[in-house]
Amino acid sequence: MREKLHFEFGEVSVYKDYVIVVMKEGITVAPKYNDDLIKISEAYFKNRKFGYITHRKHSYSVDPQIYFKTSKIKNLVAFAIVANENPITKTSDLEKKFLKQPLKVFLELENAVNWVQELVKDEILKTSNHHQF
Template identity: 55%
Template sequence: MIDAVYFEFGLVEIYKYFVIVVMKEGITVKPEYNADLESLAEKYFKDKKFGYITNRKNSYAVNPMIYLKTSEIQNLVAFAVVSPDGMKATNLEVEKLFLKKPLKHFTNIEDAKIWIVEMIENPYSR
């Protein structure tokens, strides 16, 4: 891990190829939080591709409009959602309508990391 940053919405861990985000219990993820992701992309991934892994340990709501802004981050190549249960995964179908980046569900963090690195190293797999 390169760094860990705490925001109003939760914890962001920064790694070489991706960020791992754990949102706080009970919050609603709002479009205005995207500014924090944009600043992290600029600071840690300037001129480098990276991926976003959300580790959905906690229960929270997502305003899907955030994904329209997230899609505008040019060097963000993929978005992974990690949740051990399928119930949270059903929300992905709605989220996919708004995010214009590859989005995939995983039941464990290690598989998500591997997929993100593959998406960065092999852009033709997208």
């Protein structure tokens, strides 16, 4: 891990190719919190692809409008949700409608990390191959 950041909404752990976010119990994730994600993307992933993993350890709600702004982060290539409860899949189906990036739900954090790292690697390869022609 490169760094652990604390915000009003929760905690963000920054790694080489991704972030893991744990939201605080009972909050509503609102579009205003996206400004912090944008600042993180600019500070830690400038000109580099990265993935976002939300580890849903606590119960909270999400304003789906946040995904309109999240989708505009150009270097964000994957969005993973880690949750050990089944009702989350209904929520994630709704979230997929608002998000341009691939979104996948996992029961295990390790599987989410592997998936995100694979997508980031694929995007880097696509970009570097594209520049060769």
